[in-house]
Amino acid sequence: MTVILRVPAFLGVGLVYLYRYTLGVLFPGGCKYHPSCSQYAIDALRRYGLVRGIFLAGWRLLRCNPWSRGGVDYVEQQRLFR
Amino acid sequence: MILASPLTPLENVLRSILEWMGPHGTLGLPWAWSIVALTVLVRMLLVPLTVKQIHSMQAMQAHMPEMKAIQQRYKQDKQKRNEELMKFYRDNNVNPAAPCLPLLFQFPVFIALYLVLRHSSELIHGGDKVSWLGLVPDITAHANAHWTGYLLLTIYVASQLASTYFMSATMDKTQRTLMMILPVAFVPVLVNFPVGLVLYWVTTNLWTVGQGIVTRSLVPKKPPAPPKRSSRTPARAPDPGDGAKEEPVSVEPAPAEAATPRRVKRKKKKKARR
Numbered sequence: 001m002t003v004i005l006r007v008p009a010f011l012g013v014g015l016v017y018l019y020r021y022t023l024g025v026l027f028p029g030g031c032k033y034h035p036s037c038s039q040y041a042i043d044a045l046r047r048y049g050l051v052r053g054i055f056l057a058g059w060r061l062l063r064c065n066p067w068s069r070g071g072v073d074y075v076e077q078q079r080l081f082r
Numbered sequence: 083m084i085l086a087s088p089l090t091p092l093e094n095v096l097r098s099i100l101e102w103m104g105p106h107g108t109l110g111l112p113w114a115w116s117i118v119a120l121t122v123l124v125r126m127l128l129v130p131l132t133v134k135q136i137h138s139m140q141a142m143q144a145h146m147p148e149m150k151a152i153q154q155r156y157k158q159d160k161q162k163r164n165e166e167l168m169k170f171y172r173d174n175n176v177n178p179a180a181p182c183l184p185l186l187f188q189f190p191v192f193i194a195l196y197l198v199l200r201h202s203s204e205l206i207h208g209g210d211k212v213s214w215l216g217l218v219p220d221i222t223a224h225a226n227a228h229w230t231g232y233l234l235l236t237i238y239v240a241s242q243l244a245s246t247y248f249m250s251a252t253m254d255k256t257q258r259t260l261m262m263i264l265p266v267a268f269v270p271v272l273v274n275f276p277v278g279l280v281l282y283w284v285t286t287n288l289w290t291v292g293q294g295i296v297t298r299s300l301v302p303k304k305p306p307a308p309p310k311r312s313s314r315t316p317a318r319a320p321d322p323g324d325g326a327k328e329e330p331v332s333v334e335p336a337p338a339e340a341a342t343p344r345r346v347k348r349k350k351k352k353k354a355r356r
Contacts, residue, residue, distance in 0.1 A: 025264040026242075026283075027188055028249040028290075030179040034168040037182040064182040066134040071172030072165050 008050040016041050032070030037061055043075040052081050093194040096120065097205060100198065105210055113206060114214035114221045117195075117278050121285040124191050125293075131184040132293065135177075139301050142176045180249060192282070199276045214281070221278040234280045235272060239265055241287035248294030 016038050024038065031037050040060050045053035056078055064070070103109045103116035111119060142149070152170055156163035171177040198205065202222045206212060212220045218230045225231035242265040250258045272280065 021264065023189060025261060025268070027185055027192075028242075028246040028261055029182065029185040030249060032168075032171075032177045032179040032181050034164045061182055061186065066131045066181055066184065068181070069172050069175060070168060070177040070179065070181070072168045 006049070009045045009053060012045040012050050012053060013042050016045070031064060032068070033060070033064060033073045034071070035074065037064050040073070040075060044078075047075055048081060056080060089190055089194045089197065092190055093197050096191070096194050097198050099123070100205060104205070106207075112211050112214070114212070114218065114278065114281060117221070117281050118285050120195075121282050122289065124188070125286060125289045128184055128187065129293075132180070132297075135180060136297050136300060138176045139178045139297060141174075142178050143301060145170070145174055145176060188286070195282055196275075196279055199278045202276070202278075214277075218277055221281060222276050224274050225277050225280050226273040227277075231273075231277050231280070234277060234284060235269055238272070238280055238284050238287070239269065241284050241291060245287040245290035245294070248291060248297075 020038055033040065035043065037057070037060055041053070041057035044056040044060075047053070048056060056075065059080065060073070063073075099120055100113075100116050101107050103111050103119050104113055105111070109116070109119075149167065149170065152166050153163060156166055171179075199222065206222060212222055214221055218234070219228055223231075225235055243262055246258070246261050246265070250261055
């Protein structure tokens with residue numbers, strides 16, 4: 001049962017990997033955080049599932065803007081979901 | 083279709099800009115040049131977002147010795163090295179890495195342009211001039227239809243490698259190598275793309291390269307003198323003003339900077355103690 005519940009998150013992780021090796025290559029760029037936004041998305045999906053993972057990854061992407069300071073930011077440090 | 087529906091408004095915007103620039107519009111450019119102009123327009127709109135990054139790169143030059151020390155210290159551990167570097171950037175309020183968000187704006191533009199060019203019959207009429215520079219016969223045809231398509235793909239790969247070189251300066255080596263190899267692997271897929279899209283890519287990559295060169299030329303090559311002076315004369319450190327201000331900001335790097343000239347000696351001491 002738990003395995004079935006984790007399928008959507010796995011699919012999400014697959015999509016992130018797909019992004020990495022297609023659009024990510026065609027539009028090279030960095031990330032001002034560690035781990036990078038795509039890695040953060042993968043960690044978030046694995047740890048918090050599809051819905052909360054998407055929210056966390058989206059929030060991270062919004063923070064990865066020219067006016068933020070960047071730095072070290074692991075999924076475990078998130079405060080949106082407790 | 084799932085992708086197409088939310089992008090339809092953007093597709094319409096791009097189409098009307100292209101029409102405005104195109105042979106029947108105000109500017110009256112040939113179709114190929116309107117694609118180039120549209121690409122340049124998109125990239126120009128994104129420039130304000132990179133200004134902050136350029137300032138950051140300039141500020142970073144002053145911190146070069148400390149950064150090199152961190153890179154040296156965590157030579158083996160990639161994870162730890164990235165972590166420490168990012169911590170250092172944050173503490174000193176400099177970050178040379180490009181943020182991800184501006185990149186996201188380019189994806190919908192690219193996909194919408196792809197859709198516009200795929201349904202080019204709505205835009206480009208029968209009698210229109212679809213050639214470019216007198217060489218490329220038809221920019222709506224697939225890239226493998228004419229030898230110039232292959233030529234453009236070659237330029238694309240070269241420009242892609244160059245732009246990756248500029249954009250991935252903060253990446254680690256293996257990742258960077260992978261990013262340099264993958265565009266070549268994409269060529270068999272890109273061969274089936276319309277030439278106009280390859281044109282978009284070449285233009286946007288060349289813009290990235292140009293921006294990279296300009297950015298680098300704006301950044302002073304030599305770091306300013308103050309950090310050097312402090313490392314040479316540690317005895318004078320109790321300057322009440324500077325020393326007190328700077329040290330608490332960067333807790334770790336400060337001693338490393340002072341230690342760089344004497345690193346060998348200290349290592350020997352440590353070994354002797356053990």
